[in-house]
Amino acid sequence: MSKRRRQKKAPGLPPGALIYTGTHTNIKGHLHWISFDPDQLSENRTGDLSEIPSVPPSGVLWVNMDGIHDVERIEALGKKFDIHPLVLEDVLNIDHRPKAEEYESYLFFTLKMIDMNEQDEIDAEQVSIVLGKNYLVSFQEKPGDIFEPVRDRIRNKKGRVREYKADYLAYLLLDAVVDRYFVILERIALRMEILEDQLVKDTADDSDSLLEIQRLKAQFIELRKAIFPLREAVGYIERCGDDILDKSTLKYFRDLYDHTIQIIDQLEGNREMLSSLQDLYHAMQSNRMNNIMKVLTIMASIFIPLTFIAGIYGMNFDNMPELHLRYGYYVAWAAMIAITLGMLWYFRRKKWM
Amino acid sequence: MSKRRRQKKAPGLPPGALIYTGTHTNIKGHLHWISFDPDQLSENRTGDLSEIPSVPPSGVLWVNMDGIHDVERIEALGKKFDIHPLVLEDVLNIDHRPKAEEYESYLFFTLKMIDMNEQDEIDAEQVSIVLGKNYLVSFQEKPGDIFEPVRDRIRNKKGRVREYKADYLAYLLLDAVVDRYFVILERIALRMEILEDQLVKDTADDSDSLLEIQRLKAQFIELRKAIFPLREAVGYIERCGDDILDKSTLKYFRDLYDHTIQIIDQLEGNREMLSSLQDLYHAMQSNRMNNIMKVLTIMASIFIPLTFIAGIYGMNFDNMPELHLRYGYYVAWAAMIAITLGMLWYFRRKKWM
């Protein structure tokens, strides 16, 4: 539950008020655009909105904005592409759940990009896409290299991206974000394998395992919030179908939909696995408790009667005939050894030893 | 489960019988109206129903009633705006679940406004809205400032409220109530972070944590009852669509619907988190138990055999040759130290120390 963001928008604010609710406010925002058709390509990493070329009649213009805390520029960009204030509000509200929504002249899509740092902490960033005819505007909270391979493919004319429309570009961007989930889930699965191994071999520190389980649970809750609504959103696009998407692109979105379902399957499988690990942890803990109690019981059951016998013959009564027997002491030892052996036999029969 | 309200309506009462079922009966009810169009505005905080102006042909009349225990005035107000007795019954029945219902000439909406006091206790108040053509009547159980920012915006012509119709005003009021939920959930999340911190660092008092968990659970149950039906109700309005709402207002209600879903997501995430904290609590408790048992077992296992040896040589047999050995005492000590070291080695190997 670390890194919880605070909701900054005060209740009672007018709707459509543009306020960035995230924490990446000291990041220098970058504006990058690239305009291409099968034959030509021009691009620029500029901070100046006015340099963005106009939407080409054919081909695609893709404007990407890194750092969305600069509300005024977002607003200017919104005005330039005629984006509804409620959409911009959603772009800035980084707690928004993933969704797709069709507007008159464009499709809006927002989802989470998940990263995991060295300390296995999840870092969620909101990515939003406005897909219009022949243009695409994308927003990221902070600069990242996830879209760079797509740009490379555009520059180098790899694949079909240069021939296809903006909707195919949108698919490529979404696919890049969704593919990242597989990597995250794989890392989580690996952590769970390690955890299981430690539990089975009983080599883990007790509270470390416990905290790792707790942490994984919290991360699953966060991942679910990011991934579950995604299915609905991608399905929404697929259903919208012909209105927005080219027929040839549709099957790519269907593929994307398959991927989101596969991610959900894996996530749910991992969740069940975790709950099974938790059961294992508890059972192991109970086993340990049983073992501790067995040692105590064995020790106490053997030595308490012996000590009692020793106590008997430590009494100071004047008249204790056994004390004066020649071999009394040895008989006492024999009795004590017999008791010990009897106890050991009993515990072994009970399989406590 | 504190502050449970008693259902006062006796079974067998005729339907439509107006009885206030809440506890805020010693509150002085206030009646406030405001009438506006893009150009003009008049308002009054009056106790007199007769002073309410008639519904304007254009523009909006908003009548707000604080304190609904005064059944007769509610009835008079209902008569004035031609509100069905069953609707008024719902207004007064503060245990009613949130719902929206379309009547012939108006839309009825009831929901819960949630507040949290200094002691982190939840205080739910019923808010009802009757939205007609060019008028809106709202009911609150007790005076509150949650609608004041909306009034300010009306007075100061901030935003679009003066240009839009009564349906937009209804949206603003509902949005104000819904936005409050985010604040409550944020506070609950903060309490859970503190609780988790205490559990992880094991600094909390055992029964305090337990009662906090219990309290959070009860609050989640209460919040669910307030929030879950809300989705359905807002969705109902959205589906009614054109009949009641202006087309331009519709997308605001869609936005409101998104917000209710986001709240439900957060609530469910918090609930899962709480159940995970509860697991953590139990595991911590078991760990503690294990530790207690370990200390007992170690102490008993080391000292019981030693005491036995001491007991042996405390016996008073006439014939105990060891007692008369020159270094018998020191040998006994050596044996006892050897046993102790053996035990310590054993426990360390078992990782109990």
Next chain:
Amino acid sequence: MSKRRRQKKAPGLPPGALIYTGTHTNIKGHLHWISFDPDQLSENRTGDLSEIPSVPPSGVLWVNMDGIHDVERIEALGKKFDIHPLVLEDVLNIDHRPKAEEYESYLFFTLKMIDMNEQDEIDAEQVSIVLGKNYLVSFQEKPGDIFEPVRDRIRNKKGRVREYKADYLAYLLLDAVVDRYFVILERIALRMEILEDQLVKDTADDSDSLLEIQRLKAQFIELRKAIFPLREAVGYIERCGDDILDKSTLKYFRDLYDHTIQIIDQLEGNREMLSSLQDLYHAMQSNRMNNIMKVLTIMASIFIPLTFIAGIYGMNFDNMPELHLRYGYYVAWAAMIAITLGMLWYFRRKKWM
């Protein structure tokens, strides 16, 4: 699970065979009829079926039967009003789940009337209603006063009942039964509050709490079986709509539907609350166990080493120099006190004291 009724109908019996499956067989059955229109009213508490007047062309005839074990009279009554044998079978099968079913000339409705006696035991009675054009036949297992307020309202022309049709009367009867559920749930909520209080303050007897939890669970199971199908049944009537019901009555049934949903909400909330109380009970029990173990561990850990030291100097070796020291005894005491203090410090640091 007290008072479980035995299913008396043997398997293999022909369908439509009329057999009363309940336990209220030694009750004297009562037959009561009331016939009214806005202007006139006649009624009689008779045992004689032949005295029942014919169905009035306008106005309403309501026949109520208390005690349904008298199968022959049920059959005669069924014949008089032309009720299908399968319907009569359902009337007598007191284990039948609540349902509504439309027949050609009437609507059949059966549900459970729940009562709670002084010992907080639930007593479920089956109530069935046959609603035809201008007549209504109701069946109860045993005489009860739940319909008396409705009769009073008919007699005294209170409310709308005299002006409306038989469908409104049906609504009044169902509403009376449903309203009773709120009272039951309120009493259960109260018992749960008391239970929670006892658990939190740890004043309850352990097995009493346990049995109360167990009892509440069993009652929730029984209530669910009575209440859940009710929603479906009331919804069925509402959907049937115009065919059976007057348009003006429809909104009352919609209100009744709202009430059943509210009851389900409350029931589910209570169930969750109970499961949370059960968790509390278990956690409290574990806490107690921890505390018991702490006391044992502290006592044993302090006194076992001391006893060991005492044992050492109780040995009878000839050569034990410490025994002959002048202050040997006092030094031994000092050592024992030091050990005790060390132990106390250790336990306090571990927060076990």
Next chain:
Amino acid sequence: MSKRRRQKKAPGLPPGALIYTGTHTNIKGHLHWISFDPDQLSENRTGDLSEIPSVPPSGVLWVNMDGIHDVERIEALGKKFDIHPLVLEDVLNIDHRPKAEEYESYLFFTLKMIDMNEQDEIDAEQVSIVLGKNYLVSFQEKPGDIFEPVRDRIRNKKGRVREYKADYLAYLLLDAVVDRYFVILERIALRMEILEDQLVKDTADDSDSLLEIQRLKAQFIELRKAIFPLREAVGYIERCGDDILDKSTLKYFRDLYDHTIQIIDQLEGNREMLSSLQDLYHAMQSNRMNNIMKVLTIMASIFIPLTFIAGIYGMNFDNMPELHLRYGYYVAWAAMIAITLGMLWYFRRKKWM
């Protein structure tokens, strides 16, 4: 999990291959037919397929086959009534889930008949019905008397069976099977009552209760597998409606559908009850553990300090002034009694005694 049947059909066998998968292979199969219309009746218990009369143009021919391991006769019977091989495969595959399926000229229905023997073991047998125009073929794994009452009613012209068509006969057979479920559930409920009683009064042997719970769970799993798909299957027939069923028969199937839902309700109620009993069992076990620990703690806490005091004055230091006091011994006793009383007071205050 006793009596698990082995799936005998090897994977890779061609579809439609007729192989009996059950265990009742040493039962002599019986073939019985009865042909009737309102006026006439002829029947025969024969082993000879060729003696079966042809399907009457009006009236009903009912052929019942006990013992389905004789695959060749099944095949011959199938050929005679033109039954599809896939249907016959389902008849023989006794692990098939209950289902109804419409074929061109007949309706196929398969379900489980459940019995419970003296040792409370469940015995499931597959019953299949092929319902054609004017004929009905039924298959049972082993001879049973469950259909005998139906035959008696046919012979004695009891009820409507002689006047109605084959579909009503099918209803009677299904109803006979379904009614048996109520008896089974009643017996299970009785066992659970006994179990609860033993748990509450703590008179049961620990592992007996545990195994009974385990057994009930396994039986619920088996019952669910038999009963849940039944609802769907009966609902399927009901929906098929007019095509297969006479209009007058339809309401009997609707009644049957009600019964299956009622059985599911009871089954689910019983399952919840069982899970509640399991909770009770665990809580009782914890209580017992607490009580055991209390006894241990009380005994140890009282006697360990006393033994320590006795140990002190058993030491052999030369210089121990108390030993030489005149009333030293009595003072020691007094101290020990004081400690005992203090401990008792402490434990009583803690409510451990």
Next chain:
Amino acid sequence: MSKRRRQKKAPGLPPGALIYTGTHTNIKGHLHWISFDPDQLSENRTGDLSEIPSVPPSGVLWVNMDGIHDVERIEALGKKFDIHPLVLEDVLNIDHRPKAEEYESYLFFTLKMIDMNEQDEIDAEQVSIVLGKNYLVSFQEKPGDIFEPVRDRIRNKKGRVREYKADYLAYLLLDAVVDRYFVILERIALRMEILEDQLVKDTADDSDSLLEIQRLKAQFIELRKAIFPLREAVGYIERCGDDILDKSTLKYFRDLYDHTIQIIDQLEGNREMLSSLQDLYHAMQSNRMNNIMKVLTIMASIFIPLTFIAGIYGMNFDNMPELHLRYGYYVAWAAMIAITLGMLWYFRRKKWM
């Protein structure tokens, strides 16, 4: 969780990039084709793609590819049969969930073939089928004999396969894979029976049972991922219906659908059974703990008081009159025996012995 495969496809790769994600890369791929119609048959196990005959105008060509790591040959095969790159990507992505998808000229189906080795480890292999008009291409990760019986039936003209079309062949292949599931589930059920037996008789090693439970859970998770989507996929084919399938084949696919549902039923039943076994395990563990504690408590409660008495008369006070009584020692013994008997009586009454 052993044998988890690593996802090899890097995020950001272009869609349709053909990369095999499985581990069977050192297997020599085999290509086998068989072409038949009711009268003729030719087949060849070749490595050469060019030798594959062209699709016959009537009859069926079945090409089977074992070993899909050889991406280039897969691509060539795809080109030959005009298979979409996204389909080939799915063929190679062995983590793909089972699905069916209709393309313009063929139907694509992918599912998991499950095997269980001697060590009861699950081995899942991806099988994909492309079903076109008069041809069928199947892909397996590694050579296996599961399709051999089908080939034999083709060669030997057993059953209907030679007369029917490619869709019937597809059914046969799918049926072979699905039938294998029954075998796996049967083996798992057998393992669970053994486990239950060991638990009930308490003969199992504690951690072995625990690990077996853990392993079964993991296998259920894996099986669910393989089996649940299958229902949807087979249902999809069934719904597509006439477009792809011959009418006579349709009912075979309906049968296949029934089988998948039956497998899901069995899987869910097994899962519930496992969870019930887990409960049993925990209860048994608690029972054992209780028994251990009982032994400890009985031993300690009996001997600690006795040792105390012995300690008393081991004290060295000058003035202890009892010590000098003639029968003091015997009286002490009598007291100790009385205490022992009292304790035994107490524990027996508590049923601890």
